[in-house]
Amino acid sequence: xxxxxxxxxIKKIGETGEDLAAHYLISQGYEIxxxxxxxxxxxxxxxxxxxxxxVFFEVKTRSSKxxxxxxxxxxxxxxxxxxxxxxxxxRFQEYEDNLTRFDIIVIIIGKxxxxxxxxxxxxxxxxx
Numbered sequence: 001x002x003x004x005x006x007x008x009x010i011k012k013i014g015e016t017g018e019d020l021a022a023h024y025l026i027s028q029g030y031e032i033x034x035x036x037x038x039x040x041x042x043x044x045x046x047x048x049x050x051x052x053x054x055v056f057f058e059v060k061t062r063s064s065k066x067x068x069x070x071x072x073x074x075x076x077x078x079x080x081x082x083x084x085x086x087x088x089x090x091r092f093q094e095y096e097d098n099l100t101r102f103d104i105i106v107i108i109i110g111k112x113x114x115x116x117x118x119x120x121x122x123x124x125x126x127x128x
Contacts, residue, residue: 018046020061025057029050030048033049033054035047039083039084039087041087042083044088053100054099056085058105060106061108062106063109063110065108073125085102103120104121105119
């Protein structure tokens with residue numbers, strides 16, 4: 001099977017995971033500010049607000065263990081996300097005085113697309 005055939009499925013799975021994450025966040029009281037925010041440094045999947053705190057979310061959708069998804073967020077990825085967040089705050093100065101944090105949402109789905117679990121890791125980059 002060629003990579004061209006695999007890529008659209010991977011992209012669709014990622015988009016599905018981001019949609020599920022956004023719905024989850026709204027149900028938890030978050031206001032979604034942006035989805036798929038791009039800068040020269042990279043992309044942030046979801047930017048949301050909760051209690052005057054701006055939260056930058058990395059969403060990982062997998063069909064395997066939560067630990068595998070968390071391991072995929074490397075130091076390099078964290079650095080790019082921090083740079084992208086700084087770019088966001090520079091561009092949208094109305095948020096620059098808010099508290100900020102970086103969270104990870106892991107979506108585990110089955111091979112047939114059924115949702116198994118959503119796990120939300122607050123302040124996930126503190127140790128990375």
